[in-house]
Amino acid sequence: MREFPVLRLAVRPLNFQLRSDRLVKPNLSEKERKGQLGVDVTPGRIRCSGRGVVLSRAQQRVSSRHGDRGxxxxxxxxxxxxxxxxxxxxxxxxxxxxxxxKPLWIDPFDRRVQHIFIDDNIRQNDEDTIVQPKVFLEPDGSETRTACTSELYDVALVQTDLLTAISDRGYFTRRVHICLENYQRNLQPNEDRVGL
Incomplete structure (x- = not known):
């Protein structure tokens, strides 16, 4: 059985400025601003079936039994x-x-968190792609729809150009910046949430 690792990048907050090819995130710790993020080496698992999705890591277990919001x-x-x-x-x-x-949940109303999925097998042809983008239909709701890959390309999905990624140290940083900018333009209005 062939297994692929999953890399997801949660970027917070989305109030950012571009300065000298650097992402400034004012509400993050100094270590996070310098790119010294912690690493959780405990492997997690995603298991899918006709009944739903289960994410697990160590003692933690979350399922889609009551919707995708959890x-x-x-x-x-x-x-x-x-x-x-x-x-x-x-x-x-x-x-x-x-x-x-691979399921990727996207809340187009959430201004605090953006999930970015990076993989070389992402294709804009939904009959040949490795990700299943699931977009929430309403703020704080649990119902989702499966979105077309092309709808979220360079917003939440990045198809890795392997040769460029190997030869260009700034490749992933630039791709994340593109996603951040496009996500901001595509956020849905949400008057129900206070303080966003």
Missing amino acids: LYQYLSSVRGLGGFQDHFDWWASNTFSVRGG
Whole structure:
């Protein structure tokens, strides 16, 4: 069985300034501003089935049994870097399409957290892509819709150009900046949330 690691980057807050090719995040710790994020080496797992999705890491376990919001909140609370083993067999049994891809939850109303999914197997053809973007339909709701990959390309999804990524140290930083800017333009209005 072939397994792929999952890398998700949660960027907070989204009030940022670009200065000298540097992302300034004023509400983060000095270590986070310098890029010295903690690393959680405990491997997580993503398991998908017709009944839903389960994320687990060590003693933590969250499922989509009561909707996708709990999974989104769990991933939004993770600090630093970590990984989740995806469910390759589920993706293969769904003909390597968006239907069986690695789930990525996106809340277009959330101004505090942006999830960015980076992988070289992201394709704009939904019949041949490794990610299943799930977009929340309303603020704080639990219902989602599966979005087209092309809808979130360079907003929350980055297809890695492997040769450029290897040869250009600033590649990922630039791609994240592009996503941050595009996400800001695509945020949905949300008058119900106070203080955002």
